[in-house]
Amino acid sequence: EDQVTQSPEALRLQEGESSSLNCSYTVSGLRGLFWYRQDPGKGPEFLFTLYSAGEEKEKERLKATLTKKESFLHITAPKPEDSATYLCAVQAGGAQKLVFGQGTRLTINP
């Protein structure tokens, strides 16, 4: 069964304090790994898609990386507006659905 585990469940950082969020997965034939950002009471906002081990994508203060077993979302010098829940999801080859992790709730204190 395809599974996604995100850690930590919650993370508090000071503004400017860099860190990483982890997404570990088991999937039969990875078709894609997706990162989303979700603000309270809103729908997830698409951030990145990663397809193969070694791939990296960047957007502003965020960088996503992928290995054969996990993905990291690195956040560099975060600002309070980066506070949100970050969701990781995988799509297995031939499947329509995304399998989501439970998310990491990130809080950046000014």
Added chain:
Amino acid sequence: DGGITQSPKYLFRKEGQNVTLSCEQNLNHDAMYWYRQDPGQGLRLIYYSQIVNDFQKGDIAEGYSVSREKKESFPLTVTSAQKNPTAFYLCASRGAGTNEQFFGPGTRLTVL
């Protein structure tokens, strides 16, 4: 503006009532999806549709029904058979030949 709209934003239902959640997209996407989100859990797939007049059950379809009469619309009915319907419901869509799903703003359903 292209995007996905869901209505209403908040919905209250009495036990034993059926309610229908609306999802509309003007992105010309072929595939549409319904997910349910509960606190502390990942999103779970209820139903999905890849083309008009066709849809498939997801992991938690019991107590729900859908229709896909138009490409732009994919309404979800939460029936009285759904034992624990209080949740945040999210609609998503995906364009042909792409893998990314884009989400609407969600509907929060509360059963009184």
